[in-house]
Amino acid sequence: MVLTILRNLISNAIKFTPKGGTVEIGVETRRGVSLHEIYVKDSGVGISKEMQSKIFDIGENTSTKGTENEDGTGLGLILCKEFIERHNGNIWVESDEGKGSEFIFTLPVI
Helix, strand or coil, X not given: CHHHHHHHHHHHHHHCCCCCCCEEEEEEEEHHHCEEEEEEEECCCCCCHHHHCCCCCCXXXXXXXXXXXXXXXXXXXXXXXXXXXXXXXXXXXEEECCCEXXXXXXXXXX
């Protein structure tokens, strides 16, 4: 499940980052709270505040075309959220339109 989460987040970062942009992947372990914090950050098109409130909700249609007109289903982030929550973690996004996005999720240290 974790590989599926990473594959989806990295794929989205690439899809929404124009040529010449950057994608960064990292992990930080927060020992005081026994969590791994994993992030996928890009320098892409970003996500509007309105869309940010909907992208993890199955009741919303949030599918958008990538920078090269790639199609999507709008289900990848919903699946990521479900998988992360099944592992007692959380996921959220920090983004500004035109400045990129950072998807961050936590998983308990085992």
